[in-house]
Amino acid sequence: MLVIRQIRKKYKNGIEALKGIDIKIKRGEKIALFGENGAGKTTLLKIIATFLIPDDGKVTLDGIDLFKNQKYAKKMISISTGIERSFYYRLTVKQNLEFFGILNGLLGKDLRLTVEKVITETGLTEYKNIKYMELSKGLKRRLDIARALMKEAEVYIFDEPTSGVDIKTRNEIHNLVEKLVQRKKIILFATHEIEELKKMDRIIILKRGEKLGELNVKEYTHLEMENTLLSYI
Numbered sequence: 507m508l509v510i511r512q513i514r515k516k517y518k519n520g521i522e523a524l525k526g527i528d529i530k531i532k533r534g535e536k537i538a539l540f541g542e543n544g545a546g547k548t549t550l551l552k553i554i555a556t557f558l559i560p561d562d563g564k565v566t567l568d569g570i571d572l573f574k575n576q577k578y579a580k581k582m583i584s585i586s587t588g589i590e591r592s593f594y595y596r597l598t599v600k601q602n603l604e605f606f607g608i609l610n611g612l613l614g615k616d617l618r619l620t621v622e623k624v625i626t627e628t629g630l631t632e633y634k635n636i637k638y639m640e641l642s643k644g645l646k647r648r649l650d651i652a653r654a655l656m657k658e659a660e661v662y663i664f665d666e667p668t669s670g671v672d673i674k675t676r677n678e679i680h681n682l683v684e685k686l687v688q689r690k691k692i693i694l695f696a697t698h699e700i701e702e703l704k705k706m707d708r709i710i711i712l713k714r715g716e717k718l719g720e721l722n723v724k725e726y727t728h729l730e731m732e733n734t735l736l737s738y739i
């Protein structure tokens with residue numbers, strides 16, 4: 507179980523990005539953070555990944571405090587943020603994945619097999635020898651997801667994974683996420699897309715750093731869900 511308790515974050519410019527957020531997520535659950543621009547979604551995802559330290563509050567996975575056990579956190583949490591500058595522009599798809607695999611502690615045969623596996627899973631086989639700088643936006647996003655899948659983590663975080671990608675890629679991304687769910691991983695998305703929200707188990711609604719509520723997706727028809735979400739923003 508991933509437990510997010512009373513998370514608060516104020517940036518140096520005085521913006522209170524998160525004002526005491528509580529969320530509990532079970533294994534095999536898919537959760538979306540929903541909210542308008544600036545609601546605090548990315549800030550919360552970065553905190554869960556321990557990229558950012560909150561001013562107050564705790565995040566635990568199976569009872570273990572992630573901020574006090576950074577090594578455990580790095581092993582258990584995998585994040586795809588779509589930040590392009592985190593890749594090497596002149597390296598190919600395969601070389602970039604190899605580099606990040608080595609950072610994750612993979613070497614030799616393990617490294618080669620893991621890279622091959624994620625390249626196949628994410629449909630990047632025909633692009634594996636293409637330089638990062640020559641990839642389209644959608645392919646860059648796929649590579650970002652491939653990198654997140656290189657790690658055998660327990661929690662997978664995807665920050666707007668399908669923004670700017672075509673329908674086929676979007677479906678492929680959702681199929682990959684489904685496979686992770688079947689393996690009882692915890693999935694966290696930040697998204698604005700209604701089609702994506704429908705595929706989740708629960709939606710957490712954030713507004714100006716506060717949690718306004720939660721929706722259990724199964725309890726709503728498409729229209730009801732759309733109207734309910736609109737009523738919050």
Ligand SMILES: Nc1ncnc2c1ncn2[C@@H]1O[C@H](COP(=O)(O)OP(=O)(O)OP(=O)(O)O)[C@@H](O)[C@H]1O
Nearest residue numbers: 517518519521523542543544545546547548549550
């Ligand atoms: N590094 C930073 N320094 C200062 N303020 C920041 C920083 N990052 C985010 N903020 C502010 O914190 C608030 C929450 O931002 P955040 O990026 O978490 O929102 P979001 O819900 O992910 O938005 P979006 O949908 O636009 O991605 C915003 O008001 C934003 O301007």
